[in-house]
Amino acid sequence: MxxxxxxxxxxxxxxxxxxxxxxxxxxxxxxxxxxxDPYDGLTSPVLDPFARNTFTRLVCMHGVHKFPANLRPLLGIEKRxxxxxxxxxxxxxxxxxxxxxxxxxxxxxxxxxxWLWENRAIQSDNPSWGYPFDWQNSNKFFLPEYYPSIVASVFVAQAFVRHYDLTGDEESLEVADGTCRFIMDEINRVQVREFETFAYTPYDDYVVINANALAASLLAVVGDRTSTEEYGERADEVMAFVLDVQDEKGAWYYSEPSDQSHLSHDNFHTGFVLESIHDYLEVCPDEDLQAGYENGMQFYREELFDEGGKPRFESDKRYPRxxxxxxxxxxxxxxxxxxxxxxxxxxxxxxxxxxxxxxxxxxxxxxxxxxxxxxxxxxxxxxxxxxxxxxxxxxxxx
Incomplete structure (x- = not known):
């Protein structure tokens, strides 16, 4: 090396x-x-009899997640x-x-x-994906293994868009277009003030900022590639919400309402939002959003990293890196x-x-x-x- x-x-x-x-x-x-995976504790056959409600699922999942040694081999948790x-x-x-x-x-x-195409979620008629483990998201919702979510599906669709952009393979663009249909038709919508936002899955009403930014970005990019005005219009609406919840420092909380967010201004979710805005702006220029992006980038650079490129976990929390x-x-x-x-x-x-x-x-x-x-x-x-x-x-x- x-x-x-x-x-x-x-x-x-x-x-x-x-x-x-x-x-x-x-x-x-x-x-x-x-x-x-850090959050795969609920796949343990040893813990399964105990993980029967929100509280016990959280105890089992985060017990495995936060224990100072890797318990997975002892708990029968398989690599997936x-x-x-x-x-x-x-x-x-x-x-x-x-x-x-x-x-x-x-x-x-x-x-x-x-492999991704062959292993898409069976719960949807549209191309979508989930995690290979049961997941309890705080007290907001429980998502069974492989059930699709907006974030997992967007990242997979982005890979297909990348393949289309490099090779011109129309089938890859069709997969990404199908994921946009999943977002448009199946992800729950939640009214937040004057904004119609996306929930995290088709099964909950939890409004997560980075999930909305990711969805808007994919809709804008695929809408640009396929000339689908409906996608672009929906992306505009959702990105207006993302800009609205940016605070005066240029930062975003994890979820809305912000006073119920379990994270303040954390590192990688801020990166998700900023990258999503960047990709959106490449196909949908907007002066107000550009100003918000630049404000957010300044906060990201100045408040979420220490000297020598060390990443802070949150703006007011250095560790863990x-x-x-x-x-x-x-x-x-x-x-x-x-x-x-x-x-x-x-x-x-x-x-x-x-x-x-x-x-x-x-x-x-x-x-x-x-x-x-x-x-x-x-x-x-x-x-x-x-x-x-x-x-x-x-x-x-x-």
Whole structure:
């Protein structure tokens, strides 16, 4: 492995980035892209008899999640493929293909996209995806394994859009179009003041800011590719809501109403919102939203990172320093493309490779804490996200 290096311009060395990406992808390939997840505790056959209501499900899920040692082997929790993680790997392969022209990357991406198509949710007539584990989202809703959600479905659809943009494959665009139909026709809608917002799933009424931003972004992008005015109009409505709930500092809470949000201004969800706005603005320019984006980017750079590219978990909470935050930030800042964002992205890359990468086998750690660190090799949360970031950096550097 080459040492991490970047010129003073804030640019990435493409050879170094590709080395890290190839090692990380090789690890994922050896594991068949299957692994544990921070929130997979409810798949334990040992805990299943106890996880029968909201409270006990939360205790079991977060007990496994937050325990200082990895209990999953003892609890019989199996490694699984996660559709969202597979989409991240597929996108990283597509980015590497764009950067290098190496057809093996494209072949790997298309194999994963085929798996995603074959493993879409059976609860919907439209292409959509969920997580491979039961999930209790605080006291808001319970989502059984594989039941579709807006966030998982958007990330998968984005991988198909990326494939269409690189190859012109109309079938991939049709998949993404089908996911837009899932969002338009099946995701619940919730009235928030004058805005008709999206819930998180077809089964709840929980209004999450980043989920709405992601949905609006996908609708705008696919609407642009397919000339579907209905998608663009709905995207405009939802993005107006996202702008409305941005506070004067340029930040977003996790959910609306903000006084009921369990997170304040956290790192990677802020990155989700900003990247979504960026992609929306590329096809739907808007002066007010552009100003909100720039205000949000300034808050993101100044309040959610410490010196040397160390990611804060929330703006008022330094630890733990999470791999998901590092990865999303690299992608968000590289896509932003401003000199200050690129310089910070390179600092984050250096910090992450020095502190979260295991050179012995190519896997990434989850997080560094003030006292304890979590080195469990989560496939989606660690490996998928960092490959996603490295693919973005490689495409930019090349």
């Amino acid at each position: 080459q040492s991490v290096h970047r010129p003073s311009s804030g640019e990435f060395d493409p050879d170094v980035v590709r080395d890290y990406l190839d090692e990380a992808l090789a690890y994922a390939q050896r594991e068949d892209y299957a692994g544990w 493929r996660n559709a969202k993680g597979i989409a991240l790997f597929a996108t990283s392969y597509l980015d590497a293909y764009e950067a290098t022209g190496d057809e093996t990357y494209l072949q790997s991406a298309e194999s994963l996209l085929e 999470d791999v998901h935050a590092s990865a999303q930030a690299i992608r968000t800042f590289v896509k932003d493309g401003s000199p200050e964002s690129l310089a910070l992205a390179a600092d984050i890359f250096e910090w992450a490779m020095a502190n979260l990468f295991d050179e012995s086998d190519g896997h990434f750690y989850r997080r560094r804490g003030r006292v304890l660190s979590d080195k469990t090799p989560y496939m989606r949360w660690n490996q998928g996200w960092m490959c996603y970031a490295l693919g973005t950096a490689l495409a930019h550097a090349a």
